[in-house]
Amino acid sequence: xxxxxxxxxxxxxxxxxxxxxxxxxxxxxxxxxxxxxxxxxxxxxxxxxxxxxxxxxxxxxxxxxxxxxxxxxxxxxxxxxxxxxxxxxxxxx
Numbered sequence: 001x002x003x004x005x006x007x008x009x010x011x012x013x014x015x016x017x018x019x020x021x022x023x024x025x026x027x028x029x030x031x032x033x034x035x036x037x038x039x040x041x042x043x044x045x046x047x048x049x050x051x052x053x054x055x056x057x058x059x060x061x062x063x064x065x066x067x068x069x070x071x072x073x074x075x076x077x078x079x080x081x082x083x084x085x086x087x088x089x090x091x092x093x
Contacts, residue, residue, distance in 0.1 A: 021065040025055055032059070 030045040033056070043059035047066075054074055057066035069077065 020068045022049070022055060022068045023063075023065040025049065025057075025066055027062070030057070030059065 025047060029047040031047065033044040033046045045057050045059045047055050048071070049055050049068060052071065053068045054071050055066040055068045056077070058064055
């Protein structure tokens with residue numbers, strides 16, 4: 001399971017909501033998230049979907065798909081990521 005997958009599962013559990021997976025998103029709309037780690041290879045990309053949701057994916061392996069959830073869930077998702085990763089060692093170590 002990728003780090004993004006694990007975080008999405010944890011987010012779903014904490015927020016009592018379900019993210020959906022999408023595999024059909026246009027590649028030209030991805031942008032690197034400001035939350036990406038520039039040095040370790042953890043590249044999180046985001047895009048707003050045509051239906052107004054937010055997609056979060058791993059730029060190193062787009063075949064895994066992207067987690068999609070309402071824009072209003074972005075801040076709680078980032079809080080979950082920060083809380084989950086603050087106690088983990090940095091990737092690549």
